Amino acid sequence: MALALDVGGTKLAAGLVDHTGAVLVRHQVSTDGSGAEGLWGTVAALVDGVLAGAPEGVTVDRCGVGCGGPMEGFGDRVSPVNIPQWRGFPLRDRLAGLLGVPVALDNDAKALALAEGWLGAAVGCPDFIAMVVSTGVGGGIVLNGRLLDGAEGNAGHIGHVIVEPDGHRCGCGAQGCLEAEASGTAIAAITGGVVRIEGVGRRSTQGDVRFADVLETMGARVTWGDDWVEVGGPPSGTSLRGVTVDLADLSDTAPTLAAVAVFADGPTRVRGVGFIRHKETDRIASVVTELRRLGIDADENEDGFVVHPGTPTPAAVRTYDDHRMAMAFTVIGLGSPGVTICDPGCVAKTFPGFFSMVESLRASTTADG
């Protein structure tokens, strides 16, 4: 029996897999943990949980790992672009030490290619390329029935081929990589996913539904029905625009707009909401403080705030016992890895199932983490 581990920028998955490829036990958690050792602790706990769930009499005699790239020395050390905590991390050796069994580690998309050739879409096909569009974009190439490795094990890493020379900044430092233009999170959370909200529509009287109009002004695609509204990202090739907006009548949505504004192409100015300083928390100061904690340039003023778009850096966001703060910053977490929400239980006040709802949305828009 093999322990299989998938290390992605959004989630960590582990399972027990038998020689036919059947998965007997499966667990997954978010890619959370501060620093290299904090994240390693999350991995070790996940592995322990899977081993604890093993059926009677089953022994694990090997371990296989697919990990986001790039790596050095054919997996001696890993530096996943979407996992900033790990740079040159000796994941294979650490797992071997923990488990006491041989560990094979490879790039996750190369592992995907092997799996598709073994049991999936490429069975019987000697030459193919497998591609994954997830938190990142990766690929694996099989030629004459053999997986292509390259000099350090990174062959087929097509996510970092530059497709838009003036495009978005990529996590690898380059500009306009395929991954920066077309990753699952970029597509689903920021640019392309479509969410239909039932129960509110053009006939609704609740003011917050007008938030969809604000998103439309920013370039999102919005479609109204009598009792539903559909919101999708901007058409491909365009991005969300920064806006200047008076949210006096929609003030509860100000933190959410601040979160969306992070992913726009210019600054967003929110006015008319000075009174939200007296909500569950001072929502102007809290929003600005927590955006800055994520490395986002933001400023407060008397009756609102300004958010300058940027690439969030991983951090743990305080929520000030305010459900709107937790929900708004979760939106940033959908679009960028490494956002930890402190005290997530504060959402229980209005929506205890919030995080499972988000998880189900994410599961339906991206195949993998």
Ligand SMILES: [Zn+2]
């Ligand atoms: Zn790149």
